[in-house]
Amino acid sequence: MTRTPLRPLARILPARAKGENPAVIERENIRQRHAEMQDRARVRAEGRLLVLGLFFFCAFLVVGGRMAVMATSEPQEPVASAHGASIAAQRADIVDRKGRILATNFETHSLYAQPPELVDPEAAARGLVRIFPDLDEARLIRDFSGKRKFVWIKKRISPEQKQAVHDLGDPGLLFGPREMRLYPNGKLAAHVLGGAGFGREGVNAAEVIGVAGVEKQFDDYLRDPANGAQPLALSLDLTVQAAAEQVLAGGMKLMNAKGASSILMDVHSGEVVSVVSLPDFDPNDRPRPPVSGDPSDSPLFNRAVQGVYELGSTFKIFTAAQAIDLGLVSAETIVDTSGPMKVSGYPIGEFHNKNYGKLSVADVIVHSSNRGTGRLALEIGPERQKAFMGALGMFDPTPFEIVEAHGGQPLVPERWTELSTVTISYGHGLSISPMHLAAGYATIANGGHYVSPTVLRQDGPQHGPRVLSERAAADARRMLRKVVTDGTASFGEVPGYAVGGKTGTADKPKPRGGYYDDKVIATFASIFPAHDPKYVLVVTLDEPSVQAYQEERRTAGWTAVPVAAEMIGRLAPLLGLRPDVEPGPRAAITLTSN
């Protein structure tokens, strides 16, 4: 490129000669040069813009093309990335604490018909009725020969039935795959497991949803495919549960009770090892909920968590333990239990109108004196008693993880008067479920920490908030042991297991107010071994009555206690507890002086 000088001599000299300004020439040249430079820059910028535009065009083309391809193609799992963790489409299993199956899935088929495809509707209907005797032939023929295009015949059929339908050979009878929830142990732990049913249904699949118990409580977990084949591990022990159901059913029959429940709970971890409510049902074929009558008469009713009852004298130990914890009394303090005693105008009586006279606090529990505990409660006072009951979790439904537990709302008096304080001290006026009672006794048994009962397997002890001092809990345990050795629960002695416990017999309330004279709830809440408690066992019998020594007996000492003793004798070995010699009382020291 030739560069033109800004002041070419050839033009400057003639211009000077003419007397013109040579700077004009210079400016003219500068202007020309700038114009050239501008042209070049514009061309270059235009080129760059073109390249950039081309690039963006291509990029948009690629993105648009990819979108079009994705929109028109069939959705597909990326295969290469699906290795390793397999995706389980099934509902997760439920297993017991040792991994034994409590609930699993099973592949079955459903049967439906497409009437237009049927070759011989009447023969098909006849054949189906031969295979499934519960079907109505006339109705099938009406469905098959009418205008319907689709008829469900059976929701679940067995492989044998499927083969039999196949053998009918009618092309209008079709099968859809179904996943079915199976409880291989039948009635075992029916109330905990609950049951499952079909949710949304299609021809090719049906949704299995939990309808009760843990199946409903943990429905989201069980259905979540991200959990893979990880089963839900419960705290129940299959063997212990089966033995408990067997013994309790026998006891219920023997004691002529119409219902029974038992809870066996680890006092440190809060794991419920066995929970039974009788009568029970088969979760494979869950009965329909009753539409009339008392819901507690249905086998679906879970007495252990749903049934809120006044559990009677079993509460006395809480009063005594709190009185000792507050330092008001010791186990040896003498309490006057003689009558008459009136609180807010209501007389407080004893069982069979007995009069025990002056008793120590321990003997108040041993003889189950209402007036004795009432007087202790009056010393404690309503506020402190209410706070203590609240700390034991007696005002809220138990945190036990089955859906039914949310329905076990305790019945708490609206105004906590002095009379309520006295009646609640011996277990009347506050209705709770046996599960609440088990949690309360576990607090005494483990040395004063609150434990929340759980149905999930735990790895170690819960360290709940402290409710009672170590010393008060130990005194309460000694009193419970004394109830069995010298008191109302003498049938509860199981050699080697040092059972301690408290009986409770409460009259059943009538639905319209007042109490029945001849219907009771008999409860025995026990801990074993009393010197180093591992387990709490609460046994409740509904309306027991037994003939002994020419008399009709209903009290817990005659009904619930023998059943509980039999259960402990049967279950403790299964739990791996060795019978042990109870450590004797420390040698008394005689103080002498010279």
Place this chain on the structure above:
Amino acid sequence: MRGIAYVLTALAVFGLAFWAYRENYATQQVLKETRALQQQIGAAQLRMGVLRAEWAYLNRPDRLSELAGLNFDRLGLLPLRPDQFGLIDEVSYPPEPLLPITNPVDVSTMAEGEQP
């Protein structure tokens, strides 16, 4: 010189194209095998689920106690009781094994001798 470079480049392109072609088909083959394997795994898992359900069903406590009752004559099984716990020193040592026979007597020839 430039010609050789062109030829080598062309050969390299051919080689790479052939390699890519082969890899493509090998990958598709492997994916197919993976799919088949996963189907097999799924079927096996399904079958395992059925077998485990069957195992649990056959081992249900009701049935086991019924079987124990049926076979009581032969097995004499009863529920575990607390008095069945023992101490380790109540377990006796296994009997001493018999001493090895160092001078065996051949009884087969003795029996033959008695025959007439």
